[in-house]
Amino acid sequence: MKRVVYREWRIPPERYWSLLGFLAALIGIAALSFGYMEHEGHWVSGMNNSVVWGMPHVFAVFLIIAASGALNIASIGTVFKKPIYKPLGRLSGLLAVAMLMGGLLVLVMDLGRPERLIVAMTNYNFSSIFAWNIFLYTGFMAIVIAYLWSMADRQGGPFNYPIGILALVWRLALTTGTGSIFGFLVARQAYDAAILGPMFVALSFAYGLAVFMLVLMFGFEEEGRPIGPRMMRRLRNLLALFIGIALYFTLIYHLTNLYMAKNDSLEHWLLLSGGIYTFLFWVGWILVGSLAPMWILYHPVLSQKREWIIGACALVIVGGFSAMYVIIIGSQAFPMALFPGHTILESGFADGVNGAAAPYWPTIPEILLGVGGVAVALLITAVGVRVLQFMPESLADDVVAPDEETLDAAPFAKPA
């Protein structure tokens, strides 16, 4: 076992700058989309008075929960004292802050009155989970930045563990808070479920780790830094486990709904006759996003192959976007039960006449705005790893620590 040495990301400048240029171009296009939607008004988007949150929210919520999930790696190293994860802690923290920034930007850019952001910063209604989230999100960034300092600076060493615990508790609160944005809404059948809070935590584990693994493997590959089979085995098994946990929560959510007669129509629609939402649920969320990557990750041969692991991570992300689309948009598209036990025959405001779902198709500016959020997250990460020492030089088997740490063992590696 050797000392862990962290180094800046030193890929050739032309390759680095073309990557930054590409990301900056995506951000520029997103800025134009934002300007277009704000100038014209939201009528140019696919959102309407029934489906009030659309594609930007799919991207934003995915980024926000993936952000908290990405921090898990640091927590496992610091709080749960698994030394093999320690060298990954810094990148984990950076990615968490970057994705949260990207997600929040998308959320803010989609407001009807984004210029009034200062109003949201100065007027709080504390019965709103949204108002709490403003503190949870900004607090998360501050705590993770302190966490990064404690990981990277010698003087921060003694604070590493307490900050790590605080960061873990905070991230659990943050993701529960994000799930509760939906879980506390009594108005809509698909949302009126407290399980959405913990379910979002479970989803965040999988999405955050999948993004983290992709970024890690891309960063290491580009520069020829090695990742040993032991590290890959740990990460891949962890991802498979997290997918399993997310599936478990998904199963319980739907079983609960299926058990209640009042939610029969919702489940029947979502699982069988919901068109795009049914397709995205079964094919996107369950098959492509959960079962297929689990099969790859537990397959005796395929799980040894790097390309297949990368593929599994990508599938988890595709599944994540499908899940967000179903949870955020599908749940709004299903008509509200204004008059339980009745069928609405006519309405002047599209109240689900004869049980029809509300229409929504994402428009190009909405999608480009969301992609811009992803680009912001990646840009922050790319700049971070280039200028500061976030990534270890090697994760080869002879460098990383043994898998387990005994209680009386001394810390295995000091920061370089």
Added chain:
Amino acid sequence: MNENATRIASTSDETPASTVDAGRRGFIGTAAGLSAAALVAPGVFLHSVAAAPRSEPVTDSVRWGLLIDTAKCADGCSACVDACDRENGLDLQEPHGSESKWEHQKAVWIRKIKLQDNQTGRITQLPLMCQHCEHPPCVDVCPTGASFKRADGIVMVDRHLCIGCRYCMMACPYKARSFIHQPTTGQLTAVPRGKGCVESCNLCVHRRDHGEESTACVDACAQEGHGAIVFGDLKDPDSAISQRLREIPSRQIREDLVLNTGVRYAGV
């Protein structure tokens, strides 16, 4: 007057600085003063006029509400909806995008709904609008407090605080709120509207503040001879609405949510 002042100012620029004309200078001063007075005075005047009837704060000694007798609500009649649109300037909305899309994006404060009981087949007509809950979910979820309940029970949106996040629309069990998706033009003075904000029925709050009785929908329904909607103070036992509520069976929509709505329905 402004034009004169500008023209005079430009001529004075050409005059050599040594020959200052005191009379001309005085004239410019007076012109500028009058212009300023002309600009500011209407604002001051309007303010003082408008402030008079609204000088007292709203109190919780009243709670405004509606009672809708669905038996009297006529099939094919949209008088209440049309009146609301006129009263609040919603008829001035200009369609944007395709017709089918606009149907889902335009602002609607009150709509007619025809529903059928799944078991018995009984058909009911009713107008649906903001139910002015005692415990409004839209107020609970609003991050800035823009969605608020007045002391007199009216639930409405402060258009200066609304950031357009639409969380209230997610939370409302009655789908009562609309987001303004398009730029607004030619709005009414009494009902300011703005792109990017959320809005909904406010029980004709401008009428309340000027001490007028009833709402636009109630007047229109009565004019049509249906009289299906009664407006009044739920706290006053002698008000027409309270008396009627004592006489006939009524209920709240989504009573299971226990929001204690200010709008009640008979015959649903």
